[in-house]
Amino acid sequence: MAKGRAGGDAERYIVGVDLGGTNIVLGAMTVDGTQQFAMHAVPTHAELGADAVVGRIVEGVERVIAQTRAETGARRDQFLGVGIGSPGPLDRERGIVIVTPNLGWRDFPLRDRVQEGVKLRATLDNDANCATLGEWWIGAAKGARHVIGLTIGTGIGGGLILDGKLYHGASDVAGEPGHATIDSTGRRCKCGNYGCLEAYASGPAIAERAREALAGGEPSILPAMVGSDLSRITAATIYAAAQEGDALAVQVVRDTARFLGTGIANLLNIFNPEVVVLAGGVTQAGEALFEPLRAEVRRRAFKPAVDACRIVPGELEGNAGVVGAVATFIQWHDIT
Amino acid sequence: MAKGRAGGDAERYIVGVDLGGTNIVLGAMTVDGTQQFAMHAVPTHAELGADAVVGRIVEGVERVIAQTRAETGARRDQFLGVGIGSPGPLDRERGIVIVTPNLGWRDFPLRDRVQEGVKLRATLDNDANCATLGEWWIGAAKGARHVIGLTIGTGIGGGLILDGKLYHGASDVAGEPGHATIDSTGRRCKCGNYGCLEAYASGPAIAERAREALAGGEPSILPAMVGSDLSRITAATIYAAAQEGDALAVQVVRDTARFLGTGIANLLNIFNPEVVVLAGGVTQAGEALFEPLRAEVRRRAFKPAVDACRIVPGELEGNAGVVGAVATFIQWHDIT
Numbered sequence: 072m073a074k075g076r077a078g079g080d081a082e083r084y085i086v087g088v089d090l091g092g093t094n095i096v097l098g099a100m101t102v103d104g105t106q107q108f109a110m111h112a113v114p115t116h117a118e119l120g121a122d123a124v125v126g127r128i129v130e131g132v133e134r135v136i137a138q139t140r141a142e143t144g145a146r147r148d149q150f151l152g153v154g155i156g157s158p159g160p161l162d163r164e165r166g167i168v169i170v171t172p173n174l175g176w177r178d179f180p181l182r183d184r185v186q187e188g189v190k191l192r193a194t195l196d197n198d199a200n201c202a203t204l205g206e207w208w209i210g211a212a213k214g215a216r217h218v219i220g221l222t223i224g225t226g227i228g229g230g231l232i233l234d235g236k237l238y239h240g241a242s243d244v245a246g247e248p249g250h251a252t253i254d255s256t257g258r259r260c261k262c263g264n265y266g267c268l269e270a271y272a273s274g275p276a277i278a279e280r281a282r283e284a285l286a287g288g289e290p291s292i293l294p295a296m297v298g299s300d301l302s303r304i305t306a307a308t309i310y311a312a313a314q315e316g317d318a319l320a321v322q323v324v325r326d327t328a329r330f331l332g333t334g335i336a337n338l339l340n341i342f343n344p345e346v347v348v349l350a351g352g353v354t355q356a357g358e359a360l361f362e363p364l365r366a367e368v369r370r371r372a373f374k375p376a377v378d379a380c381r382i383v384p385g386e387l388e389g390n391a392g393v394v395g396a397v398a399t400f401i402q403w404h405d406i407t
Numbered sequence: 408m409a410k411g412r413a414g415g416d417a418e419r420y421i422v423g424v425d426l427g428g429t430n431i432v433l434g435a436m437t438v439d440g441t442q443q444f445a446m447h448a449v450p451t452h453a454e455l456g457a458d459a460v461v462g463r464i465v466e467g468v469e470r471v472i473a474q475t476r477a478e479t480g481a482r483r484d485q486f487l488g489v490g491i492g493s494p495g496p497l498d499r500e501r502g503i504v505i506v507t508p509n510l511g512w513r514d515f516p517l518r519d520r521v522q523e524g525v526k527l528r529a530t531l532d533n534d535a536n537c538a539t540l541g542e543w544w545i546g547a548a549k550g551a552r553h554v555i556g557l558t559i560g561t562g563i564g565g566g567l568i569l570d571g572k573l574y575h576g577a578s579d580v581a582g583e584p585g586h587a588t589i590d591s592t593g594r595r596c597k598c599g600n601y602g603c604l605e606a607y608a609s610g611p612a613i614a615e616r617a618r619e620a621l622a623g624g625e626p627s628i629l630p631a632m633v634g635s636d637l638s639r640i641t642a643a644t645i646y647a648a649a650q651e652g653d654a655l656a657v658q659v660v661r662d663t664a665r666f667l668g669t670g671i672a673n674l675l676n677i678f679n680p681e682v683v684v685l686a687g688g689v690t691q692a693g694e695a696l697f698e699p700l701r702a703e704v705r706r707r708a709f710k711p712a713v714d715a716c717r718i719v720p721g722e723l724e725g726n727a728g729v730v731g732a733v734a735t736f737i738q739w740h741d742i743t
Binding site for chain 2: 169255340341343345371373
């Protein structure tokens with residue numbers, strides 16, 4: 072077979088798996104991060120059960136390997152292993168998913184099950200950690216030493232990269248700035264705490280704040296946009312209304328920027344990072360969100376910390392998690 | 408001269424300097440951290456000016472060396488250098504104190520001035536970083552991998568130890584959890600931000616909250632304790648009143664525990680540390696403060712993060728800073 076574009080016989084590949092609540096993203100990359108192969112998503116859902124999900128992952132990994140080999144001419148032994156990103160909390164050392172409300176799993180040995188299925192070494196890390204590491208490896212935070220990543224969607228996930236390495240803390244649960252309180256007597260959060268950033272700035276929280284403003288009688292085009300079914304309002308609906316100049320929606324976006332700016336200013340004063348990368352559906356508002364968000368950070372954080380830090384959107388979109396899953400495998404096994 | 412108790416000819420010593428707004432603490436230690444010599448404090452004040460302060464430091468270091476040599480029989484060349492802890496922000500690489508409101512300095516090359524004065528290598532680090540590193544080296548957080556230290560007094564200083572090393576961030580200003588917002592629309596802080604932990608739980612903030620409660624007409628023994636001069640109320644007065652069962656003072660202490668618990672719960676969810684060390688005047692209330700503080704943390708933080716973490720008082724009291732200044736010299740020069 073012809074020598075592939077990725078360097079032929081000497082090239083090494085790693086497969087990445089990003090396990091979500093509604094789909095699994097898979098793909099292969101070269102260990103230097105320069106090339107991607109067979110990136111694709113496979114649907115999943117909680118009702119499938121853990122065994123069936125493992126089945127889809129194993130099937131998907133085999134498909135990625137076959138397709139990458141077809142493209143590059145690589146041998147199977149040029150695939151070093153599989154990096155898996157999963158919702159947490161989890162135990163990296165033992166490769167166990169401790170609990171995932173979205174999938175309904177408890178103490179599930181995901182790493183070893185995948186390892187047995189594909190006969191390749193596997194590693195396991197938190198999905199938001201993976202997304203942050205992906206942006207650090209080849210995306211918006213490339214080359215930075217200290218990075219904070221926030222993935223803002225249904226929830227707010229976080230990842231910390233300190234001195235170029237994912238920071239996991241004492242028991243692998245570090246990196247939850249979405250569950251740091253910005254208002255100690257504020258909104259109840261799903262986690263049980265009060266006033267968490269997530270309770271203000273996640274997608275559902277943004278929609279909830281818009282519904283509250285509507286209930287207060289403020290005029291808006293939002294009800295018309297959702298056929299008067301207010302439960303259908305999402306962050307995306309609100310962003311669309313704000314673009315039309317809807318005053319209520321504009322205010323909701325500004326408040327979102329203010330809440331996120333407060334949480335991020337806290338992280339600047341604590342961590343003094345070089346880059347904060349924001350990704351996920353909620354960041355789709357673009358500069359309409361980023362501009363007032365950065366202004367709020369400037370108002371609140373210490374100037375030397377503000378001066379040292381870029382606050383930027385992620386560049387990898389839906390692939391950050393799978394790219395980062397590959398990178399976690401590389402960091403875990405110290406591959407150079 | 409007789410062989411000293413610290414190991415004689417082969418022993419190595421480092422001098423530590425902890426520069427504060429009202430005094431300078433100095434002393435020498437062996438590089439293994441097991442022995443301390445000539446620990447003492449020298450008074451200082453802002454009006455002295457930088458040159459006079461440098462003079463007192465140089466004089467103090469010479470006295471420490473002389474006294475240590477007298478005790479141990481060490482030669483002068485057994486003293487490797489001087490670790491200096493100073494209020495910040497500062498530039499460690501260039502050894503410069505960028506600004507210290509308490510001392511009125513700006514861009515002052517403290518490290519080099521001390522170096523020239525004593526003819527020994529010197530290093531410079533933030534005072535709260537030093538205090539945390541001291542507790543990690545030989546105090547309450549000894550042997551832990553991930554540690555957060557808070558020094559709660561006139562302000563709230565912080566230090567982060569991650570993987571056994573002080574974490575400084577992108578531009579040496581990391582570690583200010585006292586200036587993370589716990590109430591986004593809350594009290595104005597001296598730093599310009601709103602709702603900082605320091606604005607609720609520093610010594611002056613605690614006294615201020617007590618004065619506000621008194622202004623509300625609540626009965627209390629506090630006014631009698633300060634001869635009706637409410638400006639003389641301090642955290643210590645309030646702790647004494649709380650011990651007498653004064654309901655207003657008890658509530659102020661409980662609120663303090665609640666505010667600190669909120670800020671510390673945030674740090675647990677973000678960092679997942681093994682130990683949080685609390686030191687400084689405000690922690691003198693002991694278990695009356697720590698017990699409700701830990702309860703608040705349990706209420707707010709994720710269980711795996713709570714389970715992984717001890718929240719303890721510092722053990723080194725006024726010497727944490729000088730001990731840690733010695734330890735920063737050791738980490739900076741990688742002395743083993």
